[in-house]
Amino acid sequence: LLLTMYNAAFPHVVALGQVPGTTSHRNINQFPHAKLTPGVLIFRVDAPLFYGNAVAIQDDFERFVKEHDEYSQEQGVAKTYYVVWDLT
Numbered sequence: 001l002l003l004t005m006y007n008a009a010f011p012h013v014v015a016l017g018q019v020p021g022t023t024s025h026r027n028i029n030q031f032p033h034a035k036l037t038p039g040v041l042i043f044r045v046d047a048p049l050f051y052g053n054a055v056a057i058q059d060d061f062e063r064f065v066k067e068h069d070e071y072s073q074e075q076g077v078a079k080t081y082y083v084v085w086d087l088t
Contacts, residue, residue: 011047013060015068016086025086038075041068044086 016025017034025042026034043064045057068080 008047008050009053010056011045011053013043013045013057013064015064016042016044036068036071038072038077039080040082040084041065041080042084042086044088049087 014027014029015036017028017031017036018025019031019034027044028034028036041064043061047053049057065080065083072078072080
């Protein structure tokens with residue numbers, strides 16, 4: 001019961017990257033060959049959104065945007081201009 005409550009309050013979140021040669025986007029941790037798109041962050045939450053996990057998701061989201069801004073700047077793009085939330 002406690003593990004279920006913990007997982008609901010602190011869900012797994014990931015950035016998605018495009019798999020080369022396809023139109024598919026996958027978890028960049030599970031598919032290391034998937035490429036991020038500079039200036040566009042694709043963010044997925046692997047759990048339902050509700051008031052109990054809103055703060056944790058917001059914190060993770062802000063961290064992902066900051067990291068993606070740094071990546072985008074390294075690739076010659078000023079910042080993250082677009083964010084796509086995959087809520088499937």
